[in-house]
Amino acid sequence: MTSLLTNNAAMTALTTLKSINTQLDMTSNRVSTGQRVSSAADNAAYWSIATTVRTDNASLSAVKDSLGLGSSAVDTTYNGLNSIITDLQNMRAKLQTALQPGVDRAKVQTEITAIQSKMKATADSSVSSGQNWLSVDSSAANTAYQATQSVIAGFSRSTAGAITYSRINVEVSNIKLYDVNAASASVPATEAQVAGSTSLTGTSAFTAGTADFSAASAKQVNFTINLNGSKTQNIKLDATTLGAAVKDLAKVTTDEVLSAINNQIAASTGANSVKGLVAASLDTQGRIVLKTTTAAAASTINVDVVAATGGNALVDIGFGTTAGLAVVAGKGTDAGTSNAKGILDTVDGTTSQSINSINISALSGTTGDATLATLISQVDKAISSVTNAGTKLGANKTQIDGQKTFVDTLMKANDRTIGILVDADVEEESTKLKALQTQQQLAVQALSIANGASANVLSLFR
Template identity: 65%
Template sequence: MTSLLTNNAAMTALTTLKNINQQLDTTSNRVSTGQRVSAASDNAAYWSIATTVRTDNASLGAVKDSLGLGSSSVDTAYNGLNSILSDLQNMRSKLQTALSPGVDRTKVQTEIAAIQSKMKATADSSNSSGQNWLSVNSATTNTAYQATQNVVGGFARTANGTITFSQVSVDVQNIKLYDTNSTSVTTAASAAQFVGSTALTGTTGFRPGAAAGTAGTADFSTTNEVSFNLALTQNNNAIPPVPTTVTANIVLNKTSLQSAAKDLTKVTTDEFLDAVNNQITAKIGANKAIASLDSAGRLTFQSVGSGSDVALTLTNVAASSGNTLIDVGFTATVPSSGSNASGNGTAAGTMPAQGILDTAGNTYANTGLGSYSIANLDISKLVGTKGDLDLQAVITAVDKAIAKVTDAGTKLGANKTQIDGQKAFVDTLMKANDRTIGILVDADVEEESTKLKALQTQQQLAVQSLSIANSASQNILSLFR
């Protein structure tokens, strides 16, 4: 039926045209942007994931930049050390020449003074991004000085959204060559500590070669047991203080772990540590000692207190009747005497603040001319038999300085290797993230282009259909002519 009031054909053609135009807009946007998900409305889940990965990549980019700056600083310091090492070797040769009879040591000293000046200039100019690790000022008034320089080496996001950064540490205190601060530095007392020989998850007790799901966990459901005596020695509160020892028998088996582990056949390292620390607290006291894992995953025991009066000792003891001792990094056998592991704290002390080359740690013992450092040694007054003896000691001191500078270069080389390796990993990770983003949001341009042509053809047909539908009323009017 044909109606003058309602044009069903035109309405259908118009709806079709609108749908085609909407699809055409979407496809055109995908072709022009190259993305099939460019807004949250396109696909909320994919857009959210891609946005988070892009944010992580931005952080990784900052980490990569930090590693680049760190690598440059390490290279600068290493090149300075290498140059100064050659100077020290040259200085030693000059000093050995000065031992020869008839050599004018005053003239040799002129050459040595030139080498000393060159070494100081090299160290002072070893700057990178405002950082100088060879020539420093460690005075407490210099707030810019850091004994340990940390280079951001990694970025991670935990399951709960917490951001953590790993760092590559460069020990400036032990590689510095010159330090304008001549005041001794106070060193803090250390805690008593000892560390297992093997990563906890690599011990036989924690099944390193087991099948997936059980590797790295221990089975305490049957007769396996860990049993040892942990002794803590420290001064009491008496006046004067008296060293006292408290010994606790730490036992971990299916009975003691019943409430600490979810599954006794697969006790995790976290559950194991919690159980150990609970027994230490119960049997020795709170805030006395703690068990943890070091950076290599080895079981570590450390006292909370510090000082030379603090000591920790671990001694394996026999397992309970019917049970079998298992190894968790400390040999699981009962010793006939002595202990399996122990550690002592150290007292607070002082150490020279100056560097390898300007620390006056040597003396002209035979001529009585006082103390000297590698940076200011003077052989012009070392004459006679006593002078020869002191010159030999000077050569030995320079040789020791060469060994220390070589050791500093080794440490910087290890830092450089670590930084470069981390930089390569971060670069690979960023590329992997880019691929992840592409999988989620990138459009298939070939497919979308083909679809665009098809929609353009459908649009033309829909327009023609609408034109035909709209002409129906005109055909009705022609009947009245």
């Protein structure tokens, strides 16, 4: 039937043309952007994942930059230390020369003074990105000073979305050579603590990141905390004690283990209670740590592994599995003071001179020779201390370089993940584009023919 009011053929052709145009627009967008998922409308799940990974990669890029700056600072400091070690060796040689009979020690002192000036200049100029770790000012007035410099080394996002950063710490207070601060530095009291021998997830209690404490596994952790030699608390982890505290006894997490330990500590009562006096946590290596809440030399803590009960098998969470095995006790320290000066400007108690202020011009006779021998020994100790500082920096450098390589590899892996999720197959899309263009032309022709049908009908009335 042919109708003047309704052109079914034209409507069908128009619908087909619209569908083809929609597909053509989508394919053209994929070809032009190189992505098959360029917005949430294309695939909400893939777009969300890819956006999160891109955000993580941006954070990793910032971490990589931080590692680069940290590496530069470590390199600069390390080169300064190497140069100063050579200067100290020259100074020791000059002092040994001054031991020889008939040597003009005033002239030797002129050379020593030059070496001292060079070492100070080297330390003062060992600056990278505005940071100097060899020549510092640790006085209270200098709020910019940090005894420990932290280099951001890693970025991670938990399943809950929590973001954490790992750090590589450089102990500037242990490698500094000169310090403007003439006062004694305050050293805070420390807590007593005991750490496991290995990461919690690497112990026999855990497999694939979780621990099976179900009744069928018959696993049990059993140890006693002894605090200050007088207060004790037994910690027992098994199917019974964990039953109401964890989501799945067959897949107990490290967080749930820590919570269970801290809950049992908090529930302790009586005169020997350790409630509020000790807490469990994980250190940067993932090891379980038991630490007192009081910082003082009087704070002591140790852990004794005890036998399992009820026919269960004793398993390790870092404190061993042999009953009666006492973990080495941890002991706190009292607050105190320490010399704030650096390796080269600290005055030696025997010679009353620092490396930076050694002066032999007035030394003479047997007494002078004895003082020279002591000064040589002092320089030897300084060489050893500076060498140790270089060793510590070398370890930091190795850490930073290794982390830079890892972060770079991780960023590339993330890029591949994004590509798998959202990148378009250019060959496939270009082929599809040509096919759709052909279909579009045919659909336009079909619509044109359908629209011409009314003219054929009018010819019947001529």
